Amino acid sequence: MKVLTLNCGSSSLKYRLIELPLESELAAGEAQRIGPPTAEPSRIMYRQGDGKPQTLLVPMSDHASAFAEIMKLLAGQDGCVPEAVGHRLVHGGSRFGDHVIVTPAMRDDFEQIKSLAPLHNPPAIDLLVACQQRYPTLPQVAVFDTAYHSTIPDYAYTYALPRGLAKRMGIRKYGFHGTSHQYVASEAAKMLGKPLSELNLVSCHLGSGGASLCAIVGGQSVDNTMGFSPLQGLIMSTRCGDLDSGVVLRLLSQSMGDEEAVEALLNRHSGVLGLSGQSADIRDVLAHSGTGLAPRLELTRQVYLWRIRKYLGSYLTVTAPTDAVIFTDTIGETLPEVRSSVCAGLDCFGLAIDQGRNQSLTRYPCDIATDGSPVRALVIQTNEELAIARVTYGLLEQGKEVAA
Amino acid sequence: MNVLVLKPGSRHLGYALYSVGKAATVMTGEVRDYRRGGEDQQVMGEAMAELWEKATHRGAVLSLAVEVTSGGSEFGPCVLADEAVLEQLSSQAGQAPLHLPVVISLVRACQHVLPQMPVILTFQSAFFADLPARERSYGLDPDMAARLGLQRTGQYGLYHAAACSHLVHLHKDEAKPPRIISICLDHQNELAAVLGRRPLLVTSGATTLEGLPGLTTTGEMDPSITLTLARELKWGPEQINRVLTQESGLRGLAGEPVTTLALFRSRANSSKLARDVMQYRLLLACGSAIAAMGGVDEIIFTGRYAEAGNRLGPWLCERLTRSRGMGNVSWRLCAQSLEQIVAELTVTTLAVSTDQAA
Numbered sequence: 001m002k003v004l005t006l007n008c009g010s011s012s013l014k015y016r017l018i019e020l021p022l023e024s025e026l027a028a029g030e031a032q033r034i035g036p037p038t039a040e041p042s043r044i045m046y047r048q049g050d051g052k053p054q055t056l057l058v059p060m061s062d063h064a065s066a067f068a069e070i071m072k073l074l075a076g077q078d079g080c081v082p083e084a085v086g087h088r089l090v091h092g093g094s095r096f097g098d099h100v101i102v103t104p105a106m107r108d109d110f111e112q113i114k115s116l117a118p119l120h121n122p123p124a125i126d127l128l129v130a131c132q133q134r135y136p137t138l139p140q141v142a143v144f145d146t147a148y149h150s151t152i153p154d155y156a157y158t159y160a161l162p163r164g165l166a167k168r169m170g171i172r173k174y175g176f177h178g179t180s181h182q183y184v185a186s187e188a189a190k191m192l193g194k195p196l197s198e199l200n201l202v203s204c205h206l207g208s209g210g211a212s213l214c215a216i217v218g219g220q221s222v223d224n225t226m227g228f229s230p231l232q233g234l235i236m237s238t239r240c241g242d243l244d245s246g247v248v249l250r251l252l253s254q255s256m257g258d259e260e261a262v263e264a265l266l267n268r269h270s271g272v273l274g275l276s277g278q279s280a281d282i283r284d285v286l287a288h289s290g291t292g293l294a295p296r297l298e299l300t301r302q303v304y305l306w307r308i309r310k311y312l313g314s315y316l317t318v319t320a321p322t323d324a325v326i327f328t329d330t331i332g333e334t335l336p337e338v339r340s341s342v343c344a345g346l347d348c349f350g351l352a353i354d355q356g357r358n359q360s361l362t363r364y365p366c367d368i369a370t371d372g373s374p375v376r377a378l379v380i381q382t383n384e385e386l387a388i389a390r391v392t393y394g395l396l397e398q399g400k401e402v403a404a
Numbered sequence: 405m406n407v408l409v410l411k412p413g414s415r416h417l418g419y420a421l422y423s424v425g426k427a428a429t430v431m432t433g434e435v436r437d438y439r440r441g442g443e444d445q446q447v448m449g450e451a452m453a454e455l456w457e458k459a460t461h462r463g464a465v466l467s468l469a470v471e472v473t474s475g476g477s478e479f480g481p482c483v484l485a486d487e488a489v490l491e492q493l494s495s496q497a498g499q500a501p502l503h504l505p506v507v508i509s510l511v512r513a514c515q516h517v518l519p520q521m522p523v524i525l526t527f528q529s530a531f532f533a534d535l536p537a538r539e540r541s542y543g544l545d546p547d548m549a550a551r552l553g554l555q556r557t558g559q560y561g562l563y564h565a566a567a568c569s570h571l572v573h574l575h576k577d578e579a580k581p582p583r584i585i586s587i588c589l590d591h592q593n594e595l596a597a598v599l600g601r602r603p604l605l606v607t608s609g610a611t612t613l614e615g616l617p618g619l620t621t622t623g624e625m626d627p628s629i630t631l632t633l634a635r636e637l638k639w640g641p642e643q644i645n646r647v648l649t650q651e652s653g654l655r656g657l658a659g660e661p662v663t664t665l666a667l668f669r670s671r672a673n674s675s676k677l678a679r680d681v682m683q684y685r686l687l688l689a690c691g692s693a694i695a696a697m698g699g700v701d702e703i704i705f706t707g708r709y710a711e712a713g714n715r716l717g718p719w720l721c722e723r724l725t726r727s728r729g730m731g732n733v734s735w736r737l738c739a740q741s742l743e744q745i746v747a748e749l750t751v752t753t754l755a756v757s758t759d760q761a762a
Contacts, residue, residue, distance in 0.1 A: 155677065158681055159625050160652050160656055161647075162651050163656065227629075235543040242614075243627040244609030244610045245614070245622060245625050245630050246609065246613040246648075253641045296546060299537055302537065302538035303538050306539065322728065346698070348700075349727045349728065
């Protein structure tokens with residue numbers, strides 16, 4: 001089965017066409033600068049099979065038109081007509097506790113979960129609906145970042161609010177980045193040569209935009225640093241992460257009750273950008289390390305690493321006895337100083353990094369722990385698209401079996 | 405000789421009369437509605453005069469001591485309230501607008517009604533004055549945070565300081581200071597990671613709403629929840645504040661008012677979720693504290709409901725020792741009451757100021 005995975009950004013659309021169950025990639029690309037005209041033209045950067053990267057300049061006013069262009073592009077390539085589509089959706093809320101095969105009857109349900117992740121859900125859901133209207137016979141699956149966290153126990157997902165209020169408003173921890181955490185956990189099981197169901201892990205998905213840690217016991221998610229929304233937890237590129245609710249109230253009062261202004265401040269102008277005042281990318285901040293960092297950059301570096309370290313300690317405790325810590329995504333995979341800083345002095349948890357292995361890492365996946373470290377430290381490249389394709393294929397095959 | 409300890413709240417004035425000689429609390433209570441919603445010194449003066457009469461029936465009073473929960477950390481844990489101190493505190497009123505103006509009015513009322521009586525101020529946040537910037541700071545523009553006073557600081561520094569002093573004394577022969585997890589169980593619950601007497605981490609934030617759930621305060625929560633309540637329910641900041649500070653925490657989870665001590669003595673199924681959430685949040689915070697210090701030597705419970713540590717201590721230690729690198733972890737209780745801590749600080753401060761005057 002040829003599965004087309006779609007991963008929506010606010011002005012981009014990443015896609016991959018993967019043949020299942022072989023897991024071979026047939027085509028991949030990214031539509032960029034979708035929406036109103038910008039300084040540079042809208043384009044699709046793509047490649048087919050093992051071919052060279054190519055660029056197609058084409059106007060794309062929204063994600064639906066970007067998808068139509070991608071389908072045209074694929075139709076012109078041999079053996080690249082999708083047989084199913086897997087959509088990545090960030091937040092399924094309480095309505096979607098698991099991944100689903102999309103049906104027209106679910107349209108209202110999708111509309112209702114748009115506001116749960118204001119940056120991510122609306123464009124992805126608009127695209128999903130457009131796909132369904134345009135290609136009604138093409139099977140489509142919604143793959144939720146929240147689904148992997150449906151195993152988080154009540155004492156970890158419950159906020160200490162009046163129970164009636166929390167229930168009425170659907171307020172609980174949902175957790176995010178589940179597709180990535182689940183993928184790297186299963187890769188870790190292969191590396192360690194043990195069934196996933198017997199492993200206790202801490203997965204550190206450190207992206208250049210969003211980031212979260214996941215506590216995994218017996219292969220299942222038992223906690224995630226993100227919460228009701230992707231705003232909670234670690235310091236992220238433009239998101240503040242954990243923040244005293246009293247501070248939010250003070251900001252609300254300061255803005256005369258304008259919650260949209262506060263939401264924009266906490267989601268788009270805080271985190272690494274807010275702390276540094278210069279860049280939303282922690283790599284820019286860390287690039288100045290050891291060069292007499294400007295005070296704000298030094299503070300940004302310290303706060304960013306400290307927050308990861310604190311949560312790492314929390315989750316090493318929750319998952320004890322822990323088998324491995326996993327580092328993944330852009331920052332987790334490529335920045336040895338982040339890995340060494342947050343793991344330094346954690347022998348008390350049985351975790352020790354080999355600095356040589358950490359610094360000289362050139363191949364993935366890789367184990368960078370010292371030989372004697374009881375807790376392993378694994379660097380694994382995430383592959384959310386493959387994870388989405390696996391889920392899509394699995395659900396549709398399961399559906400066929402049921403129908404038979 | 406007694407010290408009258410005052411705890412000015414938003415509506416009621418808590419008090420405790422502590423006998424330094426007997427090392428015992430001889431009277432506790434609260435003056436209800438002591439400021440009738442305002443900051444009028446005369447109104448508070450009348451309440452103080454009545455309280456003073458009650459207190460002096462139980463013996464001579466050496467000093468008044470007022471517990472200050474926000475601001476004033478530059479004075480250290482304890483200072484004699486003179487005009488310069490009060491002026492300095494007034495300049496910080498904007499950072500704790502619901503608390504500091506009330507404290508200042510109360511002190512002035514005391515000085516007016518009892519002009520010969522020294523008034524000592526004790527500061528809960530002083531212990532955290534040197535909290536590292538990486539722990540103190542949120543993921544916000546630091547200039548804005550400094551302007552609005554949006555920095556993490558602890559709420560129960562006096563309790564932690566007393567508990568840690570005790571442990572430092574016990575470990576005085578060791579080369580390194582003890583790595584202490586100090587857990588204060590009181591109206592709010594707060595955990596601090598302390599290297600000897602130096603705090604490295606604290607769960608409370610700029611206000612009492614961050615960190616562990618309190619008796620009625622929510623504790624750590626996704627910041628977008630507050631915005632969701634404002635957007636979806638059209639609640640204003642005051643209404644949200646009331647729910648998050650008075651109806652949440654262990655009360656919200658258990659469905660009825662409950663103290664941490666009663667909660668952990670109970671085995672009622674209706675309060676199981678509250679116990680589980682509290683235990684789990686403590687475990688998470690212990691993990692952070694251990695990561696902050698690179699290990700742990702002592703866990704100590706303090707605060708009004710420290711005895712709940714009898715249930716929580718063994719559970720925490722069992723969970724912590726599951727880690728592959730963790731040795732034995734033990735726990736203990738610190739039974740000092742806040743009035744005892746404050747009274748002892750007061751006596752020391754008065755002795756120093758008398759020496760200096762001489």
